[in-house]
Amino acid sequence: MKKITLLISALLVSVSSWALDLSQAKSQNLVGEKNNGYLGLIVSSNTDAAALIADINRKRKAKYQSIANKQNTQLANIEKIAGEKLTAKAKAAGQAYQDASGSWKK
Secondary structure, eight states: OHHHHHHHHHHHHHHHHHSOOHHHHHHTTSEEEOTTSSEEESSTTOHHHHHHHHHHHHHHHHHHHHHHHHHTOOHHHHHHHHHHHHHHHHHHHTOOEEOTTSOEEO
16 A cells, blocks of 8 residues: 555656646747736647646736735736736746737747
């Protein structure tokens, strides 16, 4: 039983190392920063990138809402500010970002 547990643990660790992370997704030009403060999918056929985006965007929205509540402002205001900062950071790093018209740039 101990050997089975050890084997399963080893498999889970090796599978998790295959999982796509945000740095990899950005460097592979699969995802980019949208002008609304969230990540966008550039390569629509990549399901790993889509799952990653869904998870990160869910966390971002929760954080943005928390900030909005603390500052007594609308979520949209925080999303706009975050979008401006994140797209500027992506642009400076040579990563994909969405311009004001919604087009992807690098």
